[in-house]
Amino acid sequence: MYCSSSITVHLLRGAAALALLVFALFFNPYGMVLSGVALVGAVVLLRGCPMCWMMGLVETMRKGKGPAST
Structure with missing residues:
Protein backbone atom coordinates (compact mmCIF):
# COMPACT_ATOMS: atom_id res chain seq x y z
CA MET A 1 0.00 0.00 0.00
CA TYR A 2 2.72 2.49 0.92
CA CYS A 3 5.44 1.02 -1.28
CA SER A 4 7.24 3.11 -3.85
CA SER A 5 8.64 1.77 -7.07
CA SER A 6 12.14 1.71 -5.54
CA ILE A 7 14.05 2.71 -2.45
CA THR A 8 15.72 5.51 -4.39
CA VAL A 9 12.38 7.03 -5.36
CA HIS A 10 11.15 6.72 -1.79
CA LEU A 11 14.24 8.45 -0.39
CA LEU A 12 13.98 11.22 -3.00
CA ARG A 13 10.36 11.82 -2.00
CA GLY A 14 11.46 12.03 1.64
CA ALA A 15 14.24 14.48 0.82
CA ALA A 16 11.88 16.69 -1.18
CA ALA A 17 9.35 16.65 1.67
CA LEU A 18 12.06 17.58 4.16
CA ALA A 19 13.11 20.48 1.94
CA LEU A 20 9.51 21.69 1.80
CA LEU A 21 9.20 21.44 5.59
CA VAL A 22 12.38 23.47 6.07
CA PHE A 23 11.11 26.02 3.54
CA ALA A 24 7.80 26.28 5.41
CA LEU A 25 9.52 26.85 8.75
CA PHE A 26 12.13 29.38 7.64
CA PHE A 27 10.01 31.40 5.23
CA ASN A 28 6.89 31.59 7.40
CA PRO A 29 7.34 35.31 8.18
CA TYR A 30 7.36 36.14 4.45
CA GLY A 31 4.00 34.62 3.68
CA MET A 32 1.73 32.18 5.40
CA VAL A 33 0.20 31.13 2.10
CA LEU A 34 3.55 29.92 0.77
CA SER A 35 4.24 28.13 4.03
CA GLY A 36 0.84 26.47 3.91
CA VAL A 37 1.36 25.32 0.34
CA ALA A 38 4.78 23.95 1.27
CA LEU A 39 3.31 22.04 4.21
CA VAL A 40 0.57 20.54 2.06
CA GLY A 41 3.18 19.56 -0.52
CA ALA A 42 5.26 17.88 2.16
CA VAL A 43 2.27 15.90 3.43
CA VAL A 44 1.47 14.79 -0.12
CA LEU A 45 5.07 13.69 -0.72
CA CYS A 52 3.62 6.77 7.22
CA TRP A 53 6.68 7.54 5.10
CA MET A 54 8.85 5.41 7.37
CA MET A 55 6.40 2.49 7.14
CA GLY A 56 6.49 2.79 3.37
CA LEU A 57 10.29 2.71 3.42
CA VAL A 58 10.29 -0.45 5.52
CA GLU A 59 7.74 -2.09 3.21
CA THR A 60 9.76 -1.12 0.14
CA MET A 61 12.92 -2.55 1.66
CA ARG A 62 11.09 -5.72 2.71
CA LYS A 63 9.77 -6.28 -0.81
CA GLY A 64 13.31 -5.94 -2.16
CA LYS A 65 12.69 -3.02 -4.48
CA GLY A 66 16.26 -1.77 -4.45
CA PRO A 67 17.81 0.76 -6.82
CA ALA A 68 18.59 -1.89 -9.43
CA SER A 69 15.01 -3.15 -9.79
CA THR A 70 12.37 -1.17 -11.68
Whole structure:
Protein backbone atom coordinates (compact mmCIF):
# COMPACT_ATOMS: atom_id res chain seq x y z
CA MET A 1 0.00 0.00 0.00
CA TYR A 2 2.72 2.49 0.92
CA CYS A 3 5.44 1.02 -1.28
CA SER A 4 7.24 3.11 -3.85
CA SER A 5 8.64 1.77 -7.07
CA SER A 6 12.14 1.71 -5.54
CA ILE A 7 14.05 2.71 -2.45
CA THR A 8 15.72 5.51 -4.39
CA VAL A 9 12.38 7.03 -5.36
CA HIS A 10 11.15 6.72 -1.79
CA LEU A 11 14.24 8.45 -0.39
CA LEU A 12 13.98 11.22 -3.00
CA ARG A 13 10.36 11.82 -2.00
CA GLY A 14 11.46 12.03 1.64
CA ALA A 15 14.24 14.48 0.82
CA ALA A 16 11.88 16.69 -1.18
CA ALA A 17 9.35 16.65 1.67
CA LEU A 18 12.06 17.58 4.16
CA ALA A 19 13.11 20.48 1.94
CA LEU A 20 9.51 21.69 1.80
CA LEU A 21 9.20 21.44 5.59
CA VAL A 22 12.38 23.47 6.07
CA PHE A 23 11.11 26.02 3.54
CA ALA A 24 7.80 26.28 5.41
CA LEU A 25 9.52 26.85 8.75
CA PHE A 26 12.13 29.38 7.64
CA PHE A 27 10.01 31.40 5.23
CA ASN A 28 6.89 31.59 7.40
CA PRO A 29 7.34 35.31 8.18
CA TYR A 30 7.36 36.14 4.45
CA GLY A 31 4.00 34.62 3.68
CA MET A 32 1.73 32.18 5.40
CA VAL A 33 0.20 31.13 2.10
CA LEU A 34 3.55 29.92 0.77
CA SER A 35 4.24 28.13 4.03
CA GLY A 36 0.84 26.47 3.91
CA VAL A 37 1.36 25.32 0.34
CA ALA A 38 4.78 23.95 1.27
CA LEU A 39 3.31 22.04 4.21
CA VAL A 40 0.57 20.54 2.06
CA GLY A 41 3.18 19.56 -0.52
CA ALA A 42 5.26 17.88 2.16
CA VAL A 43 2.27 15.90 3.43
CA VAL A 44 1.47 14.79 -0.12
CA LEU A 45 5.07 13.69 -0.72
CA LEU A 46 5.19 11.85 2.58
CA ARG A 47 1.77 10.31 1.85
CA GLY A 48 0.65 11.35 5.30
CA CYS A 49 2.79 11.81 8.36
CA PRO A 50 6.52 11.05 8.67
CA MET A 51 5.65 7.73 10.30
CA CYS A 52 3.62 6.77 7.22
CA TRP A 53 6.68 7.54 5.10
CA MET A 54 8.85 5.41 7.37
CA MET A 55 6.40 2.49 7.14
CA GLY A 56 6.49 2.79 3.37
CA LEU A 57 10.29 2.71 3.42
CA VAL A 58 10.29 -0.45 5.52
CA GLU A 59 7.74 -2.09 3.21
CA THR A 60 9.76 -1.12 0.14
CA MET A 61 12.92 -2.55 1.66
CA ARG A 62 11.09 -5.72 2.71
CA LYS A 63 9.77 -6.28 -0.81
CA GLY A 64 13.31 -5.94 -2.16
CA LYS A 65 12.69 -3.02 -4.48
CA GLY A 66 16.26 -1.77 -4.45
CA PRO A 67 17.81 0.76 -6.82
CA ALA A 68 18.59 -1.89 -9.43
CA SER A 69 15.01 -3.15 -9.79
CA THR A 70 12.37 -1.17 -11.68
